[in-house]
Amino acid sequence: MHRSLLLPALALLGHFAAFSAATVRGQKSVDxxxxxxxxxxxxxxxxxxDLGGEPPARAQAGSGPVLALRQEPAQTGxxxxxxxxxxxxQENQVDRVPDVVYWPTPENVVDKMLEIAEVKKGDVVYDxxxxxxxxxxxxxxxxxxxxxxxxxxxxxxKESLENVTKNxxxxxxxxxxxxxxxxxxxxxxxxxxYLLPELNVKLMPQLAKLKxxxxxxxxxxxxxxxxxxxVVTLRATNQKGHEREHRVYLWFxxxxxEEG
Ligand SMILES: C[S@@+](CC[C@H](N)C(=O)[O-])C[C@H]1O[C@@H](n2cnc3c(N)ncnc32)[C@H](O)[C@@H]1O
Numbered sequence: 001m002h003r004s005l006l007l008p009a010l011a012l013l014g015h016f017a018a019f020s021a022a023t024v025r026g027q028k029s030v031d032x033x034x035x036x037x038x039x040x041x042x043x044x045x046x047x048x049x050d051l052g053g054e055p056p057a058r059a060q061a062g063s064g065p066v067l068a069l070r071q072e073p074a075q076t077g078x079x080x081x082x083x084x085x086x087x088x089x090q091e092n093q094v095d096r097v098p099d100v101v102y103w104p105t106p107e108n109v110v111d112k113m114l115e116i117a118e119v120k121k122g123d124v125v126y127d128x129x130x131x132x133x134x135x136x137x138x139x140x141x142x143x144x145x146x147x148x149x150x151x152x153x154x155x156x157x158k159e160s161l162e163n164v165t166k167n168x169x170x171x172x173x174x175x176x177x178x179x180x181x182x183x184x185x186x187x188x189x190x191x192x193x194y195l196l197p198e199l200n201v202k203l204m205p206q207l208a209k210l211k212x213x214x215x216x217x218x219x220x221x222x223x224x225x226x227x228x229x230x231v232v233t234l235r236a237t238n239q240k241g242h243e244r245e246h247r248v249y250l251w252f253x254x255x256x257x258e259e260g
Pocket of ligand 1: 098151152153178181
């Protein structure tokens, strides 16, 4: 590569993490997205010089030889590696697979959960893995309770927000994309769960920090090591039309230890 071409090409390489397309001498370069790859089209008559080093990018002159270029941070601008900012979701570590799939609680089970937790105006209900936020929407509409819904799945966040808007409870219900295992639960007076037995157990260190008198209600799953204050069974039909017996567990904080 001729020196006059090489220097702009290298300067560009220093910046390509920030751009999905750039122009070298009026021609488009592509492919700079995820894997830090950049294809630079240089004129066919250009002389190419191999710089050695790791080849994170390759430049091609016409159909001729392929050249490995060394990737270097821009000398004059700020270090692009420091500036390659993570997205908010990456920072909050929510860009990962949910620990349990979405499966909504049937409406009559939602009613039972709120009833046995004695939810009332003034309560702050946290639904950990809120799905479409049906529990919080019901708590707000029926009892005037404040609600905070957390889910890791962006699709569930979208559905929750739609549900909140449709039911006009935006003043009471807040939805946030979060990993439930990173939450501080101290402001909740009621926590609702429909997760898995082992996830309930994993949450215990966080749940133990709830204020005395706070209530925890779990659909279907116990929390091994914590003796429930109440267990209620009821029949319900799920969204696929299948009817079965459901359980609702209630604990008051601090809970009594259960052996075995
Ligand atoms: C079985 S659904 C329950 C939905 C809702 N609570 C209900 O009862 O209708 C479990 C939800 O937990 C969410 N989830 C799974 N792992 C999570 C995590 N680590 N942090 C936040 N949400 C999570 C899933 O995306 C799913 O929406």
